[in-house]
Amino acid sequence: MTPPPAARGFLATHGWGAADIVPLAGDASFRRYFRVVDAGRSAVLMDAPPPHEDPRPFVDIARWLHERGFAAPAIHALDLDEGLVLIEDFGDDRMREAIDADPVRALPLYRSAVDILIGLHQQPQAVLPPYDRAVLHREANLLTEWYCPAVGIDADQAGYSAAWDAVFDVALADVPVTVLRDYHAENLMLIEGGGLGLLDFQDALAGHPAYDLVSLLQDARRDVEPEIERAMLAHYTCTTGADAAFDAAYHVLGAQRNAKIIGIFTRLWQRDGKPRYPTLCPRVWRYLEQDLAHPALAPVADWFAAQVPPSHRGDPMAIAGR
Structure with a gap:
């Protein structure tokens, strides 16, 4: 440094x-x-x-x-x-540590973070590249490119791509919004005046409003209590009038994002020599399995059931070392 x-x-x-x-x-x-x-x-x-x-x-x-x-x-x-x-300089007070120190603050802070997204999604999108089907596929493929080989799985890539292609229609927004793409408790700062400061948005794209919501509520770096996820999803949908199609998009994008993160965390270990990241994968697998249970993910869930047994879902560094 x-x-x-x-x-x-x-x-x-x-x-x-x-x-x-x-x-x-x-x-x-x-x-x-x-x-x-x-x-x-x-x-x-x-x-x-x-x-x-x-x-x-x-x-x-x-x-x-x-x-x-x-x-x-x-x-x-x-x-x-x-x-x-x-x-x-927004200082050092991150939302994550504030909640860890005082869990009572979790609900109001998550509500504030969701309210920021509601306000952001009311704005016309910034001029950005689209979060389209090609990007969704490329990101999902990080799991088969990095995680599967690391744990000894020779994945059916054609079947994987076909399964995702069958579910991505609901994840493509009719009216795209600005998607910050890494919106979670470690990138939200408690700043003067009581608001939340935004960081780490350089990879923004124009895409579905569910993406940043699932990034916040299925946080790869900390456990978000299921009741908070349910309450905040309900708050967003009630405030915006989102319907069942939004719920399907939330879980499809959650599954896609979590598959991507598992691949990225494996790559950070294998390619970049950062061994702390694979230790986060068990949490991400829990989120992924939660999303795969949604009916909209049936083709993808079937692929995972056939290709990735429970014994091979977790920390790739630990699984590879068995």
């Missing part, structure tokens, strides 16, 4: 030359974050190094959200050639 060589010059150019640079965190990508502190003020330096990362989508969506009254971090300065962005 050493700051990139260009960081000092970039900060000096924008009035932060005397600031201390303190490592914050990396994430599952090549991006890294540093807190920049100077004389009682602070900001966050994002290092999104090209060619691995391109900060422009983050900047564009941050500005789009900010202009519409959503709490995305303000952009203070940027250098696209170096992949450096200086953004507003």
